[in-house]
Amino acid sequence: MDIDTIQLDAEAAMDKAVDYLKSELKGVRTGRATPSLIEFVKVEAYGTESDLRALAMVQAPEPTQLVVKPFDPGTLQEIIKGIERAGLGLNPMADGKQIRINIPPLSGDRRKQLIASIKSNGEQAKVTIRNARRDANKHIDALEKDKSQSLSEDQLKSAKDEVQEMTKKYEAMVETLVAEKTKQVEEI
Numbered sequence: 001m002d003i004d005t006i007q008l009d010a011e012a013a014m015d016k017a018v019d020y021l022k023s024e025l026k027g028v029r030t031g032r033a034t035p036s037l038i039e040f041v042k043v044e045a046y047g048t049e050s051d052l053r054a055l056a057m058v059q060a061p062e063p064t065q066l067v068v069k070p071f072d073p074g075t076l077q078e079i080i081k082g083i084e085r086a087g088l089g090l091n092p093m094a095d096g097k098q099i100r101i102n103i104p105p106l107s108g109d110r111r112k113q114l115i116a117s118i119k120s121n122g123e124q125a126k127v128t129i130r131n132a133r134r135d136a137n138k139h140i141d142a143l144e145k146d147k148s149q150s151l152s153e154d155q156l157k158s159a160k161d162e163v164q165e166m167t168k169k170y171e172a173m174v175e176t177l178v179a180e181k182t183k184q185v186e187e188i
Contacts, residue, residue, distance in 0.1 A: 003151070003159045006139045010163055013132035014170040021125040021177055028114055030184040033060045033103040038068070038090070043082030045075045055079060056099075068092070068099040106185070114185045122178035126171055133167040 026036040035058035042049045052058065056070040056079060068083075070076055076094055083092045083101065089110075092101045106114070140159050143149050 001139055001143070002149075003140065003143065003155070006136050006143075007159065007162060007166070010132045010136035011166055013135075014129045014166060017125045017128035017132070018170055018173050018177070020128075021121055021174060024121050025118065025177060025181045028118055028181060028185070030106075030181075030187070032063050032184075032187075033066045033101075035060055035066065037103075038066065038083060038086070038088070038101070041082050041086045041088075043075070043079050045078045052079065052082065064103045064105075066101040066103065068101065070097070070099075073097045111185055115182050118178055118181050118185065122174050125174045129167055129170045129174070133163055136163045 023040075026034075027040055039051065039053040039058055041052040043052050043055055045055055052068070055072070055075050056068045059067045059069070061067055068079060070079055076097070076099065080092045080094060080099060083090055083099075090101050090103070092099045137160055140156055140163070143151060144156050
């Protein structure tokens with residue numbers, strides 16, 4: 001393995017950590033209704049578990065309401081059960097061939113819980129990023145011991161410095177994502 005491959009692998013792992021954090025934060029409830037709040041709710045239909053977005057179209061016609069329109073009206077009750085089981089504190093109501101979900105305002109305690117959850121997700125992403133840095137540095141150290149590779153100390157130090165800069169960049173991205181989502185949750 002050469003230095004470029006090590007750095008590319010580290011960057012790919014860090015990128016995955018940030019992408020995962022983004023997907024996790026999409027599902028965190030803010031004071032405003034967004035379809036991403038329930039798109040990934042698991043619904044048992046047709047004998048298998050699927051994401052809600054595969055079974056229905058989710059819209060937010062108002063800031064405090066979501067409307068779920070199943071592609072197959074026969075799955076209406078399963079979708080309602082799936083949303084209730086998700087533990088989001090939402091109360092779906094059947095309205096003809098669609099489901100209406102009113103989003104109640106967040107209480108102060110619930111806001112604090114969500115912010116703590118957001119920060120915890122951010123820390124997990126940072127740990128993943130730091131683990132990628134650690135692995136890259138281990139591989140670089142292995143290159144140093146490998147005498148078949150004729151790498152100078154400067155090249156090895158430069159490679160480690162680049163991995164560190166990459167780590168800082170991705171940690172800053174995580175900080176920004178966490179701060180933005182925290183701000184959204186704090187808005188009333």
